[in-house]
Amino acid sequence: MLIYTILISIHLLLFSWAFYNILYFGVKPSKSLSWILITFLFPFLGVFIFILFGINRRKIKYFELKETKKRKKYIQENLKNANNKNAAVLKSNKASKISNLVFNNTNLPLQLNNDVVVLKNGKETFEALYKAIKNATSFIHLQYYIIENGEILNNIITLLEQKRKENVEVRILYDSFGSFQLNKKTKQHLTAIGVEIYPETPFKLGSFIFSLNYRNHRKIAIIDNEIGFTGGVNISDEYITEDTSLGIWQDAHVQISGCAVANLHDTFLKDYYYATDIDLSQKEKYNTVSNTTGSTKIQIVSSGPDYKQPVVMQQYLSLINLAEKSICVLNPYFIPTYAILEAFKIAALSGVKVTLLLPKVTDSNIATYSMYSYFEGLLKAGVDIYLREDFSHSKVIFIDDEITSIGSTNFDCRSFEHNYELNALIFDQQITLDISKEFNERKKLANKIKLEDFLNRSNKQKTLERLARFLSPLL
Numbered sequence: 001m002l003i004y005t006i007l008i009s010i011h012l013l014l015f016s017w018a019f020y021n022i023l024y025f026g027v028k029p030s031k032s033l034s035w036i037l038i039t040f041l042f043p044f045l046g047v048f049i050f051i052l053f054g055i056n057r058r059k060i061k062y063f064e065l066k067e068t069k070k071r072k073k074y075i076q077e078n079l080k081n082a083n084n085k086n087a088a089v090l091k092s093n094k095a096s097k098i099s100n101l102v103f104n105n106t107n108l109p110l111q112l113n114n115d116v117v118v119l120k121n122g123k124e125t126f127e128a129l130y131k132a133i134k135n136a137t138s139f140i141h142l143q144y145y146i147i148e149n150g151e152i153l154n155n156i157i158t159l160l161e162q163k164r165k166e167n168v169e170v171r172i173l174y175d176s177f178g179s180f181q182l183n184k185k186t187k188q189h190l191t192a193i194g195v196e197i198y199p200e201t202p203f204k205l206g207s208f209i210f211s212l213n214y215r216n217h218r219k220i221a222i223i224d225n226e227i228g229f230t231g232g233v234n235i236s237d238e239y240i241t242e243d244t245s246l247g248i249w250q251d252a253h254v255q256i257s258g259c260a261v262a263n264l265h266d267t268f269l270k271d272y273y274y275a276t277d278i279d280l281s282q283k284e285k286y287n288t289v290s291n292t293t294g295s296t297k298i299q300i301v302s303s304g305p306d307y308k309q310p311v312v313m314q315q316y317l318s319l320i321n322l323a324e325k326s327i328c329v330l331n332p333y334f335i336p337t338y339a340i341l342e343a344f345k346i347a348a349l350s351g352v353k354v355t356l357l358l359p360k361v362t363d364s365n366i367a368t369y370s371m372y373s374y375f376e377g378l379l380k381a382g383v384d385i386y387l388r389e390d391f392s393h394s395k396v397i398f399i400d401d402e403i404t405s406i407g408s409t410n411f412d413c414r415s416f417e418h419n420y421e422l423n424a425l426i427f428d429q430q431i432t433l434d435i436s437k438e439f440n441e442r443k444k445l446a447n448k449i450k451l452e453d454f455l456n457r458s459n460k461q462k463t464l465e466r467l468a469r470f471l472s473p474l475l
Helices: 002-025 029-041 045-054 066-078 085-089 093-106 122-134 151-165 184-192 260-276 311-322 338-349 365-372 375-380 413-418 429-444 451-455 459-470
Strands: 111-119 139-144 169-174 196-199 220-223 227-231 253-257 296-303 326-330 353-359 384-388 396-399 403-407 421-427
Touching: 002 029, 002 045, 029 045, 085 093, 085 111, 093 296, 093 311, 093 403, 093 421, 111 122, 111 260, 111 429, 122 151, 122 220, 122 227, 122 253, 139 151, 139 260, 151 169, 151 184, 169 260, 184 196, 196 260, 220 260, 227 260, 227 403, 227 421, 253 260, 253 421, 260 296, 260 421, 296 311, 311 338, 311 396, 311 403, 311 413, 311 421, 326 429, 338 353, 338 375, 353 429, 365 459, 375 384, 375 451, 396 429, 403 429
Parallel strands: 139 169, 169 196, 326 353, 353 384
Antiparallel strands: 111 253, 111 296, 139 220, 220 227, 227 253, 296 421, 326 396, 396 403, 403 421
16 A cells, blocks of 8 residues: 555656656646646556657757757857858749748758759669769668668669779668568678778667657768759669559659758768767868759758757748748648648648648558548648558649649658758759649549548547557657
């Protein structure tokens, strides 16, 4: 009886501490309520989960990671002299506003005169990456959330072995959580051939519960500072072989040549510095800016806990709020924040054509049910929602057939608040029109949800949706 009383007292003390932090530092009432219920209903475990996934480290300085401080210092020292004067050439006021928002949050400016190729799937992406690696003469820098053993990785390792024989430098960063299937033997082999490979968020005693929640979700490849790649594609065979339940994953990536490659490289160098304590940014060979005769304007959008603002969420909100005719979204995990959800509703109710093209089934049942829980309110506001049978992992949003964002960022709290993410913001009408054409072709093959049919879904489905939505802060 005494032990029971002591345990209850400890639980109430822990809950009181969590309640104080949720009350004073919580961002959204709905999410705060979920955390209050979790910490109260699940003694000890609930508070542990809150510390792991719920702490608002932007506001609670005590919990700010030393790695985050390190990144902030790097940003301040290496990007302090940047300016966004190129935004003046943008044709529309909304484009200038979005560009300035990104710059004021990241110090990464709009870059002119780039060549950009949109890679529509894994096959196109890996063919382009293989070609770029084969042509490398100085260095190859790769960074991926998921690097896992298989045919794709074997092909890349074969190419890297040849490049090392040609004295081309190779550096690889990977996320410890996302790349848990990357085995020790493969890492040892890469090290043996002269590849410098490091985990981005290693699980270490003392920082485990913090590093687990702050995942580096970026996908970056830089070849000689001449060609850069970014988007949603990981180093995985899911993009070329049939999955038992989801088939071949579909995804979008971009290949960039021009001044924007340097800004893409800035993000890699910052992450490399964090992972290794080695600052390569001052060496001339890594600072050489590639010039092309291209005409595409592009801005790199880097986001994460090391920035004062939730950059990619603000980027998406800005795109939604400033759209005048149309908003099209292609994303695998649509679990929007309250602000994003309301922005979509307001846009649709204001007469903007809002279309969401989402997968019918994802690789996470909780994420799928949680996604469905948002549909009713959106449908009632006039948003068109299409469900595709194949699994699309693409993270794309474009507005008014004018501005496109392609990157690593999902429409969920994890991408907006916890992960290190990266998008390419493209100000090019022709590229956006080409993407719109592909979007519409995919839409024709998808099933449009009708409100009256959706309202008649089973009580079991509704219950699972509500439970999944309750757990959404953990996703």
